[in-house]
Amino acid sequence: MRRSDKTKMVALTFDDGPWDGTDQLLNILRRLRVKASFFVIGRQIAGRESTLRRMRREGHVIGNHSWSHPMLTALPADRVREELLWTQSQIQKASGYEPCLMRPPYGALSDVVMPSLKGFRPVLWDVDAADWERPPAELIAERSLAGARPGSIILLHDGGGDRSQTIAAVPKIVKGLRRRGLSPVTLTKLLGLRERH
Ligand code: NI
DSSP: OOHHHHTOEEEEEEEEESOTTHHHHHHHHHHHTOOOEEEEOGGGOTTOHHHHHHHHHTTOEEEEOOSSOOOGGGSOHHHHHHHHHHHHHHHHHHHSOOOSEEOOGGGOOOTTHHHHTTTOEEOOOSEEOOGGGOOOHHHHHHHHHHTOOTTOEEEEESSSSOOHHHHHHHHHHHHHHHHTTOEEEOHHHHTTOOOOO
16 A cells, blocks of 8 residues: 555544444444544433444544534633533443544634533534534435545544434445545554553
């Protein structure tokens, strides 16, 4: 493999799960041999622990997306910390894994929030498919591919509503990326981080 091929990586990221369709999405990712990253909401984990275990088993990365999906910039520092640590403990209990990555709901960060993130690396995105508007799968794929370039982080959602269009878009996105020589990898790999277990 040439060096230039190696560096053409992108990350598919899925927010707001675990949710009803997450296992179906995991089936599709397994079939496509794609590893993705999931930013999960702490209060949704109870009853879906096996989905988180499966994510880890199948090589996906789990990140912390807060306990209740508030705008962190509207909270005092101690509440921000609670949102992250409650979720962290729920992820740890479910999967034995403690994420080092977090994504602030709505991408909202501030000078108050940043110091409360100690130990966490915030990860935003550069490509937004706006799949939460529930457009047709073709449009979700088109939007995802339009902005994708080497190093891109693509924002999609597996939770927060009916995500059947997003799930249907994933094979089209992966096919389109690969056609352009872009390889979907986990955030750990994209960002060159050491895996932490
Ligand atoms: Ni979210």
